[in-house]
Amino acid sequence: MIQAITVMAGYTENGMLLVALALRFAMQLRLEDTVEQLMVKLSTRSAPISEEENYLYRLARVWHGVCNLELFFSLDGGKMPATVLRTTSRRIRALVNHPSRTSPDIRLLSQLELNILRSNAYVNIARHSQDLDESSLRSTVRDTAIELSLWLEEWSTIICSDTAAPDRPRAMTNLHIQYEWALITLYLKALSIFGDLLMTDFQREMVRSAKEAAVRHLQHLLETPTTPSSPNSLSPSQPPSPTYLSTFKWAIDFVWAKCAFSVLLVLKLSLLLRDPLPSIILLLRDAHQVLEELHKITVGHIAYFQILQTSVEKCEGALKEHMARLEQASGVEGVEIGGRGDAEDDFQEYAPSEFVFEWDFPGLNLRHVPLGWQDLFVDLDSVL
Template identity: 40%
Template sequence: MDLDEALASTIKGAYLDLDLWLLEWQGLVSTNAANPAERSLLDLNLRIQHAWAVLALHLRALTACGIENIAIMTVAQRSIALAAKAAAERHLTLLLATEDGSSGPGPYVANFRYAMEFVWAKNVFCVLIVLRLGILLEDPLLQLALRLQEAREFLRELANVGMGVNVSYTRILAQTVGKCERAVKVSLQEASERNFRDTSSDDDFQSFVPKEFVLEWDFQGLNLCYIPVDWQDLFFDFGAAA
C-alpha cells in the first residue's frame, strides 16, 4: 500500500468516526433539548464542530503528504485539498446561518463575543483557508467573489456584535479579506496591464501566515502554495547552467 492509499484509508475511517459522532450527539440533542430554539442552536454548533473536524483531518493529511506545492500534487492528494476546501466552505456557511426570515447576525455569531480565544482563532483561520484554497485550487472568479462576500459579511457581523478582547483576530480577518481582494483584482486584469506591484498581490496573500495561527495554535495548511511547474523548470535550468 503506497502513501496515497494509506492516507485515503485513514481519512475514510476517521470520517466515518466523525459522522457517527455527529449522529450520536444530534440524537442526544433531539431527545433532551425540549426548547426548539435551544435544540436548533445546539444542532448548529454540532455541525460547525463537525465541519471544523473534517477540515482539520484533511489539512493534517496534506501535511503528512510532505508536499506543499499544489501544482505537483498527485490526483489523490489534490482530492484531499478539495475536500479540505469543501469542509472550510461548509464551516463558513454555517457560521453565517440565520433563522428563517431573520435579519442581523445569526445565532452562532450573536454569542461570539463570549467565546474563548481558540474559538475566535479557529473561525478566523477557517475563513483564511476558504479564500487561500479557493485561489490555490483555481476556483472560478465568480465563486471566489462569492466567498469574499461571505468573508466580508462575517467581518461585518463580528463588528456588529462587538469584538471583545479579541481585536487581533478581527484584524487578521480584515487583513485576510483585503489581501484576497487584491489578489482577485489582479486575476481580473489582462496580463498586459499588470505591473510588478500588481503581480506581487497573489504572492502576498499566499505568504500571509499570521504568527498566532502558527506559534499559538499550530494550525495546519498554512504552508500550502502554488508554484507553476514551468517556474520549477526555470529554476532547475538556471542551477544546471551555473
C-alpha cells in the same frame, strides 16, 4: 478552583500553561478515579440515584471539562498531550443518559467524543509518515471521515431529542461547525506528512475536500438558528433572531482563532485551486459578512478580528489584480497568464504570528508552485 483556572485558560494567551495547571490539580485530586467510581455505580445501580452519585457526576463534569480543553490545545495548539483519557463512546453516552445531565453537558460530552476521534486519527496518520503509502493513508482518512459522519448523525439525534434544551437550533449549528472543522483538519493533516506535494490524485482530493469543508464551515457560521414556528406566530414587530456569530461575544480565544483561520484558509485554497471567479467572489462576499457581524460584538478579541480584516483585504487585492491581468490578456491573442501577481503573493504569504506561535492549524503555509508540466504544492511548515 479547577473550574476557575480552566475558564481563565480559554480567555488568555497563557491558556496552555493554565490548562496544564488545572489538569495537574485535577490529577492530584484523582478526579479521573471519580469517573471510574461513577461508571461502576451506573452499571450496578438498582435503587434511586443517591446524593453521592450526583456528587460524582459533578466531579466527572469538571474532569471532562479540563480534559476537553487540554485536547483542544493538543490537537490545534501543537501541545504535547498531557494525559490519555480512559473512556469510550459507550461510556460518554451513558453520561448523556444520566438524570443529572444538563444541556451544556451535551455540548461538552459531544466535543469530548469528537476530540477523542480526532486525536486517534492524528495518531494513525502519523504512522504513515515513514512509508507514505497513499493507499493505506486513504483508508485511514476514509474510515475517520465515516466515524465523524456517524458522530454527527448520532449527536444530532441526541440534541433533537433533548426537549428541555433552551436553544436546540444553535446547538445543532454548533455541531455542524465542529464537524466541518474536524474534516478540514483531517484532510490537511493527511497532506502535511508528504512535505512537497506533486499533486497526485489523492493529494488533490485532500486539498479539494479541505476546501469544500471550509466552504461549508463558512456557510454555517453565517446561519441564523431559528426554532420552527407556525406563520401565525410570527410578528412584523418581532426583532430578528440573533445570528450564530452573535454568540462570539462570549467565545473563548480558540473559537475566535478558529474562525479567523477558517476564513483565511478557504480564501487561500480557492485561489490556490484556481476556482472560477464567480465562486471566489461569493466566498469573499461571505467573508465580508462574517467581518460585519463580528464587528458588532468585537470585545477583547481585536487581534483575531484584525487578522480576519487583513485576510479579506489581501484577498480582495489579489482578486482585483488577477481580474486586471485577465482583462489585459483578453485583448491580446495568444497570451496566457502564468504565475501569480504581487498582490496574490502577498496574500498567499500572509501568515499571522498567532497562527505560527500560538496555534498549530494545518495548511496555512500550503503553496502552489507551477512547474510547467506539473503542479507542485509545497507545505512550507515541513521544509523550513
